[in-house]
Amino acid sequence: MAGPTHQPAPPPPARPPTPVDTGSEALAQALHSSFAIVRFLMLVLVVVFLGSSFFIIGPQERGLILRLGRPVGEGEAALLSPGLHWSFPYPIDEVVRVRITEIQTLRSTIGWYAVTPEQELAGTEPPVAPGTPLIPGVDGYLLTGDGNIIHSRATLRYRIEDPLRCVFGFGVGTNGGFDLAGVSNAVLNTLNQALVHAAARFTVDDVLTRNVLGFQEEVLRRFLELARERDLGIVVEQLQVESRPPRQLKQAFDDVVNAAVRRGQVLNEALSYANQTTNRAMSEAAALISRAQADRTRYLESLAAEARRFEGLLAQFERNPDLYMQQRVAEVMARVLTNVQDKFYIPERSDGKTRELRLLLNREPPRPQGAQPGR
Template identity: 50%
Template structure:
C-alpha cells in the first residue's frame, strides 16, 4: 500500500508557509509477491476452465469399432430414422450429455435364446455335477414342462435359438425387452411344432424336420412382431417322459434290431443279384461270341460252296473225283504209311489184314554201313 502525501499544516496568519515535497509511494515486498501470485493463479484458473470447457464439449466423442454400431439419442430420441440413425465405424461426435447420449450396439453378433418350457424340472446342483435327475413316480404339470404331439403323446423338448439382429433401431428401442419377446416366440414355436409331429417322428425318425418347423414358426412370429431379428439356427433336444423311458428304449432297441436285419437281408439280396447279373452277362457274352463265330463259319462255307458251284455245274463226276483227289492229297500229306486199295472189278469187298504193334522201321540211311576208305574189292 502507498502512503498518503502529508498536507502542510496551517500556521498563524502572516507566517511563511513551507511546501513539503510528497514522498514517492513505497510498495511492500510481501504485497507485491501476493499480487503476482494472484495474477498467476487467475491465469491457471482460466486455462483450467478452458480445458474443462473443451473436455465437456468433447466428452461425448466416441470411436466406434468395426464390431459395433452407435446411435445418438438427443433428449432421449434417436437422431435419424432407420439405417440413417446408425453410425458406422470411426469417430462419432455428439453434444455433451445430457443433450446427447451415445448408445453402442453390437454389429453382426449372434445372440442366443433358450427355452425349457417343455422340459422337466432339474436340480441345478445335480445337473452341474453331471448326475441324472431321478424321475418322480408321476409327471407333475406344476413343475415339469412338456408338449403334446399330434398323436396325443407327451414328450419333453428344450431348444436353443441363435439369431441375429438385422434392424438394431427396432430391436433395441421399439421394445422394452426384445430378448424376452424372442424367447416367448421360441416357446410358442415349440408347442406349435410338436402338435404337428407324431411321437416317433419327434423322438427318432424326423428330429431334423421338427427343428425346421420350430425355426420356421419362430421366424414367422419375429416378422409378425417386427422385432428386427432373424433366425440363424435352432437346436432341439427331445426325450420321452422319464416314467416310461424304459418302454421307449425297448421299442427303440426292437426297431434298431429290425433295421439291422432288414439291412442284412438287403445286403444278401444285393450280393445274390449282383452275382446273378454277372453270371447272366457272362453267359450272354459267350452266346454272342458263339453266334458270331458260327455265323462267320457258315458265311465262309457259303462263300466256298458258291465258288465251287460253277465247277460242279460243268461236270459233277469230274468235280467229285477232283475234289476227292484234293481231299486225299491233304489227308495223305502228313501220313507216314499210305495204303491204296482200289475197288475190285467184280465189286466184291476186299479182305484187309493189319499187323498191329509191329516194330518201327529204321531209316534207310541207318541200315547202310559206310565202307572203309582206301580199300577196294
C-alpha cells in the first residue's frame, strides 16, 4: 500500500512593484557623483601632500631634518648633502638649511666713536669741536695697557663649519631657514671680548704705530681661543683691526707721530752715515792690509834674493879674500864716483906703507869745446 505523497508548497504571491520616485533617484545619483569627486580630490590632496615633501639642498648648503624636534640621524649622518631629498610634511618634519660656504661679515660694536650709516658709507667722520669731551654713553673707547684711551674696531669675516653645533646651539628659524641672529650675537660678543683683552696688553704707541700687526694678531689669537672654548662652530677667513687716537686729541697725537717720524729719519740718517763711514774705514783698512801684505811679500822675496846673493859672494870670498875685496872696492868706487870729473885711485902698497900723493893745483883749466887758443 503506497504511502501518502507530499506536494510542494505553492510560491508566495508576487508583491506589487514599488512605484519609482524621480526625486530620490536624482538625489542618489548626485550623492554618487559627489562621493566620486570627493574621492578624487582626496587622492589629489594626498599626492600634493606627499609631493610637497620633496625638497632640494643647494650646492652651498647643508640640510637637517627635524622630526618632532629631533634630528633624523646622528653626527655627520644627520647632515644632508646637496641634492633632492624627501621628508614628511610639516609639522611632522621640519627642514633646516644652513649655508656653510657663505662668508658672513661682522664688525665689533665697542671701542669706536658714534658715526651714522651715511657717514660710514661716505667715509666721513662726525665733526668734533676742540675741547669737546668724550661722551662715554655715545662714543666707545678702549683702555690700553698704559692707561690711555683709543678707538679701535675689528671687522671679522667667517663661515659656518659645524652646522649641527650652530643649529642646536643658536636656534632655528620659523620658516625652516637657519636663524643667523643667534650665531651673530655669539660671535659678536666673542669678538668684543677679544678686542678688549688685546687692548689691555698693548701700549698706545704699539697699537697706533709701533706694533699694529702684533695687536691685530693678538686680537685674532684671543678670538680663536674663546671660539674654541665656546664651541662656536665657525671658521675665521679674515680679521682686520682699525685703531685711531681720540678725535679730541688728534693734533697732539699727530705731533707725537711727526716727532717719532722725524726721530726715525734722524736715526736712519745717522745709521746711514755710520754705515758709510764704517764701510769706508773697512775698505781703507783692507787696502792697507793688502798693500802691507804685498810689501811684506816683496821684502821677504828681496831678502831671500839678497841672502842667496850673499851666500854666492861668501863662496867667492872664501876662495880669494884679497881679490874679492879689490873687486868690491872697485865696484863701490865706480858707483860712488860716477859723476866726478877727475878720479884718483891710490891703492895700498903691498908692503903696507902709505903712498905719496902729489897734485898740481895750478894747472890750466880745461878749455871749452870750440874755443880758440888765447881767448
